[in-house]
Amino acid sequence: MNPDNHTAECLELMQTLIEYRQAKALYHRLRKAAAVSMLGIDALIMIHYFARQCEGDILEIGSFLGGSTIAAGLGVRDSGRKKKIISVEPGGRLKDHHLASKDIFKDLKKNLARADLLDSVTLINGRSFEPATIEAVRGAATPGGIGLFIFDADDNVRRDLDCYGDRLANRSWIVIDDYFSESDKGGPTRAQVDELVAAGKLVTLGFYGWGTWIGRWLA
Numbered sequence: 001m002n003p004d005n006h007t008a009e010c011l012e013l014m015q016t017l018i019e020y021r022q023a024k025a026l027y028h029r030l031r032k033a034a035a036v037s038m039l040g041i042d043a044l045i046m047i048h049y050f051a052r053q054c055e056g057d058i059l060e061i062g063s064f065l066g067g068s069t070i071a072a073g074l075g076v077r078d079s080g081r082k083k084k085i086i087s088v089e090p091g092g093r094l095k096d097h098h099l100a101s102k103d104i105f106k107d108l109k110k111n112l113a114r115a116d117l118l119d120s121v122t123l124i125n126g127r128s129f130e131p132a133t134i135e136a137v138r139g140a141a142t143p144g145g146i147g148l149f150i151f152d153a154d155d156n157v158r159r160d161l162d163c164y165g166d167r168l169a170n171r172s173w174i175v176i177d178d179y180f181s182e183s184d185k186g187g188p189t190r191a192q193v194d195e196l197v198a199a200g201k202l203v204t205l206g207f208y209g210w211g212t213w214i215g216r217w218l219a
C-alpha cells in the first residue's frame with residue numbers, strides 16, 4: 001500500500017471516530033450496544049462504520065451477547081443496502097462477570113430481537129472450527145464476498161483466517177480483539193497478527209477500544 005494513502009486512511013478513521021462521538025443520536029444507540037458488549041465503545045464505532053461502508057457481507061466469529069453484532073447490524077441498516085451478517089457463537093454460560101449469562105445463545109437472540117435485528121443476522125450456533133460450522137459459513141458466504149471480518153473469540157485468529165480467508169474480499173476490513181489484552185488470548189493473538197502483517201496478509205490501520213486491532217486483508 002502506498003505510504004501516503006495508508007497514513008491518510010489511518011487519519012481518516014481517527015477523524016471518523018470523533019465525528020461519531022459528536023453524532024449524539026447514533027452515539028447513544030452504540031452506547032446501548034456497548035452495554036451488552038465486551039468491546040470498548042470505540043471498537044463498536046469502527047464496526048458500525050465498516051459495516052455501513054463495506055462492499056459485501058459481514059462475517060463475525062464470537063458474538064457473545066450481541067454487542068458487536070448489533071453495532072454491525074445498525075451499520076448495515078444505516079447503509080440502506082442489503083448485506084448478509086453471518087455470526088458464529090457456540091453459546092454456553094458465563095459466571096462471575098458483569099455480563100454473566102446462564103444461556104449465552106438465548107440471550108444473544110433476545111438482544112438481537114430487542115434491537116429489531118434478529119431477522120437480519122444469520123446466526124450459526126457452533127465453534128468456528130467445527131465441521132458443521134465450516135459447512136454453514138461456507139454455504140452462507142460466497143468466495144471473496146465478505147467485506148468485513150470480525151474476530152472476537154479465542155486465541156487463534158489465524159486458524160479462522162486460514163479457514164475462511166478465501167471468503168474475504170481483497171482489502172476487506174478486519175477487526176480482531178485482544179491484540180492488547182491481559183487475558184491468555186493476548187500473547188498468541190498479537191503474535192499471529194504481527195506474523196500476518198509481516199507476511200503482507202494484513203495491513204494495520206490502528207488500535208481502538210480496550211485493545212482491538214483494526215486493519216485490512218490483502219488477498
Ligand SMILES: C[S@@+](CC[C@H](N)C(=O)[O-])C[C@H]1O[C@@H](n2cnc3c(N)ncnc32)[C@H](O)[C@@H]1O
Pocket residue numbers: 036037038039061062063064065066067068069088089090091092104126127128129152153154
Ligand atoms: C469476548 S466474547 C465476544 C464478545 C462480543 N464480540 C461482544 O461484542 O461482546 C468471545 C465469544 O467467543 C465465543 N467463542 C470462543 N471460541 C469460539 C470459536 N472458536 N468460534 C466461535 N465463537 C467462539 C465465546 O463463546 C464467547 O461468547
